Amino acid sequence: MSDDSRPSPAEARTESRTAARTAARTAARTAVVIPAAGRGVRLGPGAPKALRALNGTPMLIHAVRAMAASRAVSLVVVVAPPDGAAEVKSLLDAHALPERTDFLVVPGGESRQESVKLGLDALPPDFDIVLVHDAARPLVPVDTVDAVIEAVREGAPAVVPALPLADTVKEVAAAAEPGAPEPVVATPERARLRAVQTPQGFDRATLIRAHETVTDDVTDDASMVEQLGLTVVVVPGHEEAFKVTRPLDLVLAEAVLARRRLNDGF
Ligand code: CTP
Numbered sequence: 317m318s319d320d321s322r323p324s325p326a327e328a329r330t331e332s333r334t335a336a337r338t339a340a341r342t343a344a345r346t347a348v349v350i351p352a353a354g355r356g357v358r359l360g361p362g363a364p365k366a367l368r369a370l371n372g373t374p375m376l377i378h379a380v381r382a383m384a385a386s387r388a389v390s391l392v393v394v395v396a397p398p399d400g401a402a403e404v405k406s407l408l409d410a411h412a413l414p415e416r417t418d419f420l421v422v423p424g425g426e427s428r429q430e431s432v433k434l435g436l437d438a439l440p441p442d443f444d445i446v447l448v449h450d451a452a453r454p455l456v457p458v459d460t461v462d463a464v465i466e467a468v469r470e471g472a473p474a475v476v477p478a479l480p481l482a483d484t485v486k487e488v489a490a491a492a493e494p495g496a497p498e499p500v501v502a503t504p505e506r507a508r509l510r511a512v513q514t515p516q517g518f519d520r521a522t523l524i525r526a527h528e529t530v531t532d533d534v535t536d537d538a539s540m541v542e543q544l545g546l547t548v549v550v551v552p553g554h555e556e557a558f559k560v561t562r563p564l565d566l567v568l569a570e571a572v573l574a575r576r577r578l579n580d581g582f
């Protein structure tokens with residue numbers, strides 16, 4: 317070997333950094349916390365939302381399968397309705413799920429934030445990446461899950477999948493009296509807005525710190541990381557990652573499943 321072929325000290329440093337990063341990536345294990353403890357008030361009367369069926373299979377099972385479809389995911393922690401942990405355990409036992417994925421079930425809390433925290437408390441130590449995924453988004457494609465995980469592996473402390481908005485958004489103030497129209501106070505520029513979905517991905521230590529530090533009510537986990545002063549990044553979301561919230565969303569979800577079944581047949 318000639319002297320020229322030996323790496324320079326700078327090259328050697330780069331190589332060992334790359335090797336270290338590759339090793340860290342392979343070692344980074346990914347778990348998903350699925351908050352599924354909500355009632356689903358906006359969906360109307362019936363079973364807790366996550367246990368409602370979509371084409372005969374509970375929404376939660378669709379959501380768990382969507383997460384377990386990613387080869388990177390080795391543990392799914394389901395946060396069940398407070399009085400429904402036993403029922404959720406038997407549901408998971410009764411449905412076929414990939415062998416490589418482990419499952420844990422814990423009872424949830426009063427708010428989504430509390431439910432996520434209870435899921436995080438149950439996480440075993442050897443996971444460095446944590447995704448938080450709404451049971452109410454049962455149809456998210458695996459490519460979206462993998463894109464979120466990849467961005468965390470690349471070093472982002474928090475990652476959200478999101479889409480541009482179709483509707484223009486207005487900020488309003490309280491109506492002068494109950495029932496009166498609400499005055500518009502601002503119209504944020506639509507092109508700069510994104511509608512955020514799940515799974516949201518995190519460096520585990522960052523997410524735990526966020527949940528320990530932020531006590532305000534929030535509607536997503538990434539906003540807690542923003543409150544720590546860290547940068548949250550966006551990757552492309554997917555229209556099939558929509559949240560089942562109101563009755564019409566059930567119709568859409570079943571139509572998506574029917575379309576998938578047709579496409580799978582060809
Ligand atoms: N969630 C939870 N614990 C709560 C409230 C919500 O785990 N105490 C979960 C829901 O099960 C859902 C996700 O958080 O998977 C997103 O919440 P949302 O869509 O608002 O569901 P619900 O709170 O059940 O619905 P609603 O607000 O209409 O009652």
Ligand code: MG
Pocket residue numbers: 354
């Ligand atoms: Mg809710």
